Amino acid sequence: MKKESLLEVKNIKVEFGTNRKNKIVAVDGVSFKILKGESFGLVGESGSGKSTIGRAIIRIYDLADGVILYKGQRISGKISKSLDIDITKKIQMIFQDPIASLNERAKIGYIVSEGLYNTKYYISDEDRKEKVIKALLDVGLFPEFASRFPHEFSGGQRQRIGIARALIMEPELVIADEPVSALDVSVRAQVLNLLLELQDKLGLTYLFISHDLSVVRYITDRVAVIYKGKILELAKTEELFEKPLHPYTRALLSAIPVPDPRREKNKKIEIYNPSCHDYSIDKAEWVEVGSGHFVLANKKEIKEYRRILFS
């Protein structure tokens, strides 16, 4: 059964800076589809543009070019007010820093219902309170917490509050931008388990943005590798980790520290040198080299990649 696509990003470009002199292209011609019910990962190093893509999808940043479709409907650029509210509900975000992302002066009950207030997505105050209780229970917190302040909670609990705030809107797509990077190992495991459990229970689709490749490998179904604003490779997660094709992907994967001293002390790290590509005549294209395995490469490289993939 072929899954339908929930979100489609087509050739998007995001630029910063006003005039031509200090213009920075943060995202350059990126395209991908997120299927309903899957976890799609976006990995890359700092400054690669992965967070910018997430922010462009929830329309914090405007596109310089390209289009974003949600269930086939355009949601980028100018859209009607009703669609705007609808999309705000359907696409929610979880942020990295559980300390900075919660308003210190507001009670948890208010923080969690802020989205409801903004979109008037509740019938009465009773209804709102009920929704808050349900959201808190969903993320494994007690309803009494609604009357407390963020400073009373640990990092892991704060991240749960951040997740409750997204869930209360009954979203379909959740963009998680480094949701566990600031957490300790054991708390990280709890939050990852919670994300998996919620996906199962509520049928959520995740866009998971992270630089932590071992977390991405564990949680995502498909993954795209982004470097300097361009996607270089996209494949099913296991295939990408087993058979990375693009030299940048290989370099990135080789650098992950493995918690196994014998392997770690004998490993070889590959170094990516962008000048290894010769795109002067034979231009690079975005090509599907194997089933669902895309890579940015020229004709000569494609031949080589196919050989590796099918060997």
Added chain:
Amino acid sequence: MKDDVILSVKDLVIKFNLRGRILTAIREVSLDIFRGESLAIVGESGSGKSVLVKSFIGLLDENGWIDSGKIIYKGTDISQYKSEQDWLKIRGREIAMVFQEPMTSLNPLKTIGSQIKETVILHSRLRSKAAKRKSIELLEDVGISQAEKRFTQYPHEFSGGMRQRVVIAIAIACNPSILICDEPTTALDVTIQAQILDLLKYLKVKYNLTIIFITHDLGVVANIADRVAVMYAGDIVEIGKSEEIFYNSQHPYTWALLSSLPQFAEKGKFLYSIDGMPTNLFNDIEGDAFAPRNKNALKIDYVIRPPYFSISPTHKARTWLLDKRAPKVHPPNSIKELHKNWRGNH
């Protein structure tokens, strides 16, 4: 060679006063650090790993103090040091520290060169020209190309990885014997992280350093450490050679820490996670601090604090499970997989 202890911690207790309440951050920790080794201290936030190493250079926060115990460095008990003057003999010259954030540990208003030179002048007899020459040498040593040009630049002109290299250069400027690295690669990308780890290994040999490495990333530990100490609730619960900790761990907390790594999890299955909350260090702890979170805890775990049981001359763990009378408890499956790598007595 192995007997050459450079720093020895004996029954160290460190307390903090937080708004009138007393918190015990380090609970009778004893630890020998050997010359030329790299020791990794792992544990979660609040386990006391940073507090422990900060006490080696007199950098405890003002509300904290060494309550009892000794820290013996090259024959002197430095835990008795009170004045800043005393500590200046140790800090930088003998024991230097690299912090986590390369962004905040450099002064943004001063050139890289002047910040290194400042340290060189403060701690050595070198003056202006010679100090500058030494500073440029240091920059080259930590792998910064065009060091002479970089010398006159400001921190904002450096990337995160490069800044961390500069911080390391400053730390080794006065030839310390011990280099403490507190999460030095946490804020960096994996490719840069790998480079910094390689740099530290290179410097360790060249400058004859003993490295104490604090991190919660067990992948990094596997890369750099000769020995690993696992901390929980202000105590070292298990310590041993890197292979002993990864392939033959004995303490339930070490098991829990390793099993909650996504690298050992099966896809689509839930990750192992530790139930309950971290131990409250404001309270007096009776028995084994980890007992309330340990499914296999024995009755005695709630009453008497376990002593260290030796597994090998280099490996010991504080858990009653190693007592002869204890029932046989099997580690989680992911740990059993890891233990398959263990070759035993070698």
